[in-house]
Amino acid sequence: MTGRVSPRYHEIAGDLRDQITAGHVQPGERLPSELALAGRYEVSTVTLRHALALLQGEGLLVKVHGKGNFVRRPLRKITYVGGWGTMDLSTAAGPSFRVTVRSASVQASAYLADLLRVPPGSPLAEFFCLGLEGEVPRGLARIYLPRDLAQAEVFDDDSDRREAIARFAVLGPSPAVVRETVSVRLPTADEAAALRIGSQAAVLAVTRLATDPAGRVLEAALLAFPGDRVEAVFTVHHMAEERKTGG
CATH class of the missing domain: 3.40.1410.10 (Chorismate lyase-like)
Structure with missing residues (x-):
């Protein structure tokens, strides 16, 4: 049996996750625009947004309307x-x-x-x-x-x-x-x-x-x-x- 191929947006989310956890993108830093990221990964903006949504759900990113996606700072409860x-x-x-x-x-x-x-x-x-x-x-x-x-x-x-x-x-x-x-x-x-x-x-x-x-x-x-x-x-x-x- 062949393994199931993960959707492309999972791969993109994994790459961005690795960059964030490795410190290549710092807390509070804004990611490139969705259009720029879609171009970098050679996918549609719809696929790119699925990847960003995964990271938002994990608490790694926060989307600020009209400003973009930011690496979330550690939050004090x-x-x-x-x-x-x-x-x-x-x-x-x-x-x-x-x-x-x-x-x-x-x-x-x-x-x-x-x-x-x-x-x-x-x-x-x-x-x-x-x-x-x-x-x-x-x-x-x-x-x-x-x-x-x-x-x-x-x-x-x-x-x-x-x-x-x-x-x-x-x-x-x-x-x-x-x-x-x-x-x-x-x-x-x-x-x-x-x-x-x-x-x-x-x-x-x-x-x-x-x-x-x-x-x-x-x-x-x-x-x-x-x-x-x-x-x-x-x-x-x-x-x-x-x-x-x-x-």
Whole structure:
């Protein structure tokens, strides 16, 4: 029996991988354009992009829209602290880490209405937060509050609010309970585009609900982190019940 010949793009990916691991192409360095690489290897740009996609999936390359393919710098993982909902910025990259924010008023979809326990179409305040280290996305948060709870101060640009947004923390009134559901899954198309990852790259997804003492949902947050760039830490506090002893 004859062995199966690997597709050409596997050979190209192997050659580029060898160059990266040998240090011939340094972290942060941009590869030649896709057209130039396709010419070098005498293949179509479609075949070349298949090879680059393999290396992107392995975490060796990152593609920056409009700029090209770069050898990925070693990434330090950030820590998401569960139980309250906070990203520990001390684990990020310091001054080069930033969060971009877009806010808007939206109507509750069926999914959001179910999460927030409001009628479909109810007005909500939406915060779309993207954490970046340099040009590399580190995490995505979509935070929703019932519009009547999102008073004007929620949209104010004060330092406390900026810090809460930068930490992907609870934005609304102080909750009595925070419940988080964590899963590992493939990204949605929107998440893959925002995080600049392949459609087959795993994400750590957190759905966070904050409720008041009466059980009203104050806030719903949908967080997604590339699986190779985050770790989640949850601490359980056991409350010992005092027992009276009989005399």
